[in-house]
Amino acid sequence: MEYPSDARTMIRRGFADALPIIIGYVPMGAAYGILARQSSMEFFPAVFMSLVVFAGASQFIAVGLLSGGATALEVVGATLFINLRHILMSASLSPYFQKAPRKALPFVAWGVTDETFAISIGRYPAGEGDYRYALALHYTAYVSWVSGTVLGAMAGSLVPPALQSSLEFSLYAMFAGLVVLQVTDRFHLTVVFFSAAAATLFSFFMEGTWPVIIAAVLGATLGLALESLMGKPGKEKAGS
Amino acid sequence: MDTKRLVLIFLGMWAVTYFPRFLPLAVLSRVKIPGRLMTWLSYLPAAILSALIFPGALVRGGRIDPWPGNPAVWALLVSFFVAVKSRNLILTMVCGGLVMFIGQAVF
Numbered sequence: 001m002e003y004p005s006d007a008r009t010m011i012r013r014g015f016a017d018a019l020p021i022i023i024g025y026v027p028m029g030a031a032y033g034i035l036a037r038q039s040s041m042e043f044f045p046a047v048f049m050s051l052v053v054f055a056g057a058s059q060f061i062a063v064g065l066l067s068g069g070a071t072a073l074e075v076v077g078a079t080l081f082i083n084l085r086h087i088l089m090s091a092s093l094s095p096y097f098q099k100a101p102r103k104a105l106p107f108v109a110w111g112v113t114d115e116t117f118a119i120s121i122g123r124y125p126a127g128e129g130d131y132r133y134a135l136a137l138h139y140t141a142y143v144s145w146v147s148g149t150v151l152g153a154m155a156g157s158l159v160p161p162a163l164q165s166s167l168e169f170s171l172y173a174m175f176a177g178l179v180v181l182q183v184t185d186r187f188h189l190t191v192v193f194f195s196a197a198a199a200t201l202f203s204f205f206m207e208g209t210w211p212v213i214i215a216a217v218l219g220a221t222l223g224l225a226l227e228s229l230m231g232k233p234g235k236e237k238a239g240s
Numbered sequence: 241m242d243t244k245r246l247v248l249i250f251l252g253m254w255a256v257t258y259f260p261r262f263l264p265l266a267v268l269s270r271v272k273i274p275g276r277l278m279t280w281l282s283y284l285p286a287a288i289l290s291a292l293i294f295p296g297a298l299v300r301g302g303r304i305d306p307w308p309g310n311p312a313v314w315a316l317l318v319s320f321f322v323a324v325k326s327r328n329l330i331l332t333m334v335c336g337g338l339v340m341f342i343g344q345a346v347f
Contacts, residue, residue, distance in 0.1 A: 080256035094268030173336025199291035223283025
């Protein structure tokens with residue numbers, strides 16, 4: 001394996017990059033834990049769901065469906081539906097794992113969430129991340145998600161609701177910060193505005209995760225079309 | 241709720257969560273990706289992130305609420321402003337969270 005940095009640097013960077021995710025995942029996991037317990041789920045299954053599923057949005061929805069008496073098929077179907085967007089994230093990570101050991105991939109893949117993807121995708125093109133980086137980042141995020149769940153499921157409520165929703169919002173602020181770093185040229189900027197507008201528009205009349213998936217596919221296609229028609233854009237703003 | 245039934249449901253949820261995360265990575269990391277697909281993939285992160293932010297952050301009471309009465313609108317504006325000016329992730333999160341906190345008291 002040839003990597004530009006040694007294992008220790010990669011693993012350290014993975015831990016360091018997990019910090020913004022921890023800030024958001026602990027309160028978010030706690031919110032899920034509280035909701036699960038309030039919907040009369042026992043402590044063990046509430047924590048077990050975070051341990052095996054590790055997918056924020058679908059866990060919240062599953063709690064809602066289960067307490068409304070949904071069938072197993074309905075819950076699993078909704079989960080599949082919500083998590084289909086990860087196909088796109090997994091695909092866009094793939095060019096950077098060509099040299100990674102085959103054995104590592106199933107473990108890397110397990111930790112691909114919206115947040116770990118958002119943080120890490122800026123690292124790989126510059127060679128600043130590899131499978132060891134990904135493992136450190138993904139599993140730190142996982143531990144903070146499960147820890148948050150345990151706290152919430154035990155405590156019932158932790159902080160005032162306004163603080164709770166502000167902490168949860170900080171994950172969106174993180175996405176905003178990361179999307180800004182993605183804008184390296186005018187084509188990417190166009191894609192960002194287009195996808196944001198498309199997703200918001202589709203959300204008015206489409207359910208679940210479809211607005212995100214369709215808007216992202218159309219947005220990337222727009223980027224490809226622009227680049228095919230007008231050639232590679234010059235790097236106007238240096239990303240980091 | 242019956243714990244045994246829940247555990248089975250969670251295992252089902254695991255499967256449908258795991259395979260969308262695993263299969264593209266497993267397959268595409270082992271083949272040579274054609275140039276056009278590579279270009280398409282290079283725009284995908286920016287597209288996914290912006291598609292996630294807007295409908296996600298602006299949901300209030302189970303509905304999309306993109307109007308100024310929603311504190312998330314202001315928090316998002318401030319987040320973008322701080323992100324562009326500072327390019328500092330933690331600072332962006334702190335400022336966005338702070339505006340969200342104050343905004344909820346105001347609206």
